[in-house]
Amino acid sequence: MPDFKKLLMENAEAVNEALDKFFPMHDDPEGQLIEAMRYSTLDGGKRIRPFMVMASAGLFNVRQSSALRAAAAIEMVHCYSLVHDDLPAMDDDELRRGQPTCHIKFNEATAILAGDALLTKAFEVLSDEATHDDPKVRADLVLALARAAGAEGMVGGQMLDLVAEHHTLMIPEITRLQRMKTGMLIAVSCEAGAILGKATEGARHALHAFAHDLGLAFQIADDLLDVEGDENTVGKKTGKDIAAGKKTFVTLLGIERAREQAQMLADQAADHLEVFAEKADSLRQLADFVVKRRN
Amino acid sequence: MPDFKKLLMENAEAVNEALDKFFPMHDDPEGQLIEAMRYSTLDGGKRIRPFMVMASAGLFNVRQSSALRAAAAIEMVHCYSLVHDDLPAMDDDELRRGQPTCHIKFNEATAILAGDALLTKAFEVLSDEATHDDPKVRADLVLALARAAGAEGMVGGQMLDLVAEHHTLMIPEITRLQRMKTGMLIAVSCEAGAILGKATEGARHALHAFAHDLGLAFQIADDLLDVEGDENTVGKKTGKDIAAGKKTFVTLLGIERAREQAQMLADQAADHLEVFAEKADSLRQLADFVVKRRN
Numbered sequence: 001m002p003d004f005k006k007l008l009m010e011n012a013e014a015v016n017e018a019l020d021k022f023f024p025m026h027d028d029p030e031g032q033l034i035e036a037m038r039y040s041t042l043d044g045g046k047r048i049r050p051f052m053v054m055a056s057a058g059l060f061n062v063r064q065s066s067a068l069r070a071a072a073a074i075e076m077v078h079c080y081s082l083v084h085d086d087l088p089a090m091d092d093d094e095l096r097r098g099q100p101t102c103h104i105k106f107n108e109a110t111a112i113l114a115g116d117a118l119l120t121k122a123f124e125v126l127s128d129e130a131t132h133d134d135p136k137v138r139a140d141l142v143l144a145l146a147r148a149a150g151a152e153g154m155v156g157g158q159m160l161d162l163v164a165e166h167h168t169l170m171i172p173e174i175t176r177l178q179r180m181k182t183g184m185l186i187a188v189s190c191e192a193g194a195i196l197g198k199a200t201e202g203a204r205h206a207l208h209a210f211a212h213d214l215g216l217a218f219q220i221a222d223d224l225l226d227v228e229g230d231e232n233t234v235g236k237k238t239g240k241d242i243a244a245g246k247k248t249f250v251t252l253l254g255i256e257r258a259r260e261q262a263q264m265l266a267d268q269a270a271d272h273l274e275v276f277a278e279k280a281d282s283l284r285q286l287a288d289f290v291v292k293r294r295n
Numbered sequence: 296m297p298d299f300k301k302l303l304m305e306n307a308e309a310v311n312e313a314l315d316k317f318f319p320m321h322d323d324p325e326g327q328l329i330e331a332m333r334y335s336t337l338d339g340g341k342r343i344r345p346f347m348v349m350a351s352a353g354l355f356n357v358r359q360s361s362a363l364r365a366a367a368a369i370e371m372v373h374c375y376s377l378v379h380d381d382l383p384a385m386d387d388d389e390l391r392r393g394q395p396t397c398h399i400k401f402n403e404a405t406a407i408l409a410g411d412a413l414l415t416k417a418f419e420v421l422s423d424e425a426t427h428d429d430p431k432v433r434a435d436l437v438l439a440l441a442r443a444a445g446a447e448g449m450v451g452g453q454m455l456d457l458v459a460e461h462h463t464l465m466i467p468e469i470t471r472l473q474r475m476k477t478g479m480l481i482a483v484s485c486e487a488g489a490i491l492g493k494a495t496e497g498a499r500h501a502l503h504a505f506a507h508d509l510g511l512a513f514q515i516a517d518d519l520l521d522v523e524g525d526e527n528t529v530g531k532k533t534g535k536d537i538a539a540g541k542k543t544f545v546t547l548l549g550i551e552r553a554r555e556q557a558q559m560l561a562d563q564a565a566d567h568l569e570v571f572a573e574k575a576d577s578l579r580q581l582a583d584f585v586v587k588r589r590n
Contacts, residue, residue, distance in 0.1 A: 029462065030475075033446055033454040084411060089403035108384035112407065113454050116379060117446040119411065123418045124441035127434045136430035139422045142437050146419035151328055151412040159325040159408050167324065180325075 004285040011054055012047040018072045022121065036106045036114035037121075041079045043097055048218075048290070050075050052189035055282045056207055060197020069131045070141060070192045073122040077149050078185060080118035083111050085158060119149070132196060140195050148188040157181025169247045175216065178249075183215030190214075190283075206272050210283065213269035218290045220262040223248040227255065229294070262291045299580040306349055307342040313367045317416065331401045331409035332416075336374045338392055343513075343585070345370050347484035350577045351502055355492020364426045365436060365487045368417040372444050373480060375413035378406050380453060414444070427491060435490050443479040452476025464542045470511065473544075477517075478510030485509075485578075501567050505578065508564035513585045515557040518543040522550065524589070557586045 023038045025031065050071035057067035086093040086101040087108060094104050103111035125131065126141045147153060157180030164177060190211035194204040226241045227250050241248050250258045266287040273280035318333045320326065345366035352362035381388040381396040382403060389399050398406035420426065421436045442448060452475030459472060485506035489499040521536045522545050536543050545553045561582040568575040 028455075029458045029468075030451050030454040032458065033451060037446065080411075084407055087404075087407065089407060109457050110454070112379055112382065112384060113450050113457075115411070116375075116414065117450040119414055120441050120445035120450065123437055124445060127422075127437035127441060129434075134430075135434040138434040139424075139430040139437070142418055142422035142434070146415050146422060150415035150419060151325075151332065155408050155412040155415065156325050156328060159328040159405070160323075162404050162408075163324045163327065173324075 056193025351488025
């Protein structure tokens with residue numbers, strides 16, 4: 001595990017450098033927008049989604065600079081979703097990764113616009129020819145990300161999450177919610193490498209299946225952290241789900257069964273990687289890390 | 296002019312039909328998101344940007360179904376920007392085209408998410424192969440729209456607009472603000488036809504120049520409506536700029552000079568179309584309409 005953490009950190013470093021270059025500061029009066037975009041992306045998350053892009057791209061010998069651009073684009077979408085999710089009208093969170101959320105640090109209007117601009121930038125980055133020589137690869141990346149992030153994916157999942165506050169969900173509904181809200185972006189992170197590498201449909205499906213199981217494992221681990229985690233380690237308010245009366249995998253299954261379920265899903269995820277042999281070792285380690293992490 | 300209004304209306308009808316198909320209603324619990332997306336796009340605007348796409352595509356014999364998809368995508372971006380712009384943290388508007396704004400009709404969270412989903416959908420539509428057989432065209436459309444809509448374009452302009460509330464802008468700064476906030480999306484609407492039709496750089500530049508001048512004319516006409524327009528005809532609150540102490544072309548130039556300037560820009564815009572001869576007549580009529588409209 002220490003070796004994997006080092007790998008994850010080195011990868012995060014490379015992604016941070018790439019992100020940094022996409023948002024050059026300038027003196028124009030609207031510079032606060034760029035500042036807010038930087039604040040919301042360069043704050044040192046674990047960069048798990050970018051790691052998935054880089055690791056999946058590694059399976060197909062994709063050029064590092066291509067993979068980094070796709071990784072940065074997907075992270076921008078993840079970060080924008082957090083900025084909007086934290087807004088007072090949404091989850092109303094004041095703390096994120098131990099720091100004031102974007103609308104607290106700046107203001108609500110700036111946070112809304114910074115989120116909008118990050119989402120837009122992601123598609124600019126993917127469609128630029130610097131990302132890949134083949135325009136079909138660029139268009140396919142845009143299409144896959146847009147599908148995963150839109151009304152039938154992440155944003156739909158966020159809506160479902162809001163609606164769920166007034167409904168009691170059962171396991172199938174929670175599974176659907178989490179699949180949309182977080183699973184589909186995780187899936188596209190893993191598939192991005194296959195798209196970049198023009199991999200066979202079979203390889204892409206294997207990665208999709210890996211991501212599908214891993215996404216749920218990831219979410220259950222997140223729910224467990226909300227119950228068991230220490231606020232200082234996790235870096236955001238914990239115990240929120242229970243306080244809000246929210247049904248999660250943990251409230252429905254109990255801590256023990258939820259932990260077993262997460263481990264089972266992570267193992268199942270890893271099984272889908274067999275076709276890639278030892279080339280997929282870093283993805284296997286990721287699956288293990290996801291369910292064992294403490295923040 | 297009556298003939299042009301009929302053309303504009305017929306075009307709007309076709310765009311409305313296309314938009315309608317992109318947002319099929321469904322019974323899932325998150326259906327309110329789709330409802331809000333429909334509410335914010337199917338409310339019968341004049342569809343000036345889609346008209347630009349269709350008219351510019353007409354110059355290069357682009358397939359109607361391709362042009363309609365690009366037109367719908369750009370309109371989605373325009374509509375999302377209105378939804379977010381109307382939010383309490385932004386312009387705090389309760390009325391848009393004579394109807395309650397999205398966050399009044401639904402709620403703030405739904406309006407934020409509907410805007411996010413509309414923006415995302417625009418890129419999904421453009422990158423889908425149904426929009427064009429050539430993936431380079433699809434990637435180029437995405438790139439052009441993302442650049443026009445992002446931090447260096449529309450969203451940057453909105454940020455600048457917010458910052459401007461606390462600054463006194465002069466004509467060059469207002470020109471830059473309006474160019475970013477509305478001009479660049481108008482420009483990409485006119486260029487979309489050239490991208491779809493794989494036109495020469497020269498043709499694309501002519502359309503860009505046309506749109507550049509027309510965009511400013513459009514904005515001055517908008518400022519004039521805010522001063523002179525009747526609230527019922529315009530469909531939104533008027534007199535807001537003056538009440539907010541906002542500097543606009545009209546407050547800086549005065550009504551008469553602003554009207555002259557708008558007409559001059561519209562004429563100048565039309566001059567760029569010479570290379571297309573009578574094929575560009577509908578764009579010429581548009582330029583005339585833009586400065587003469589009453590809502």
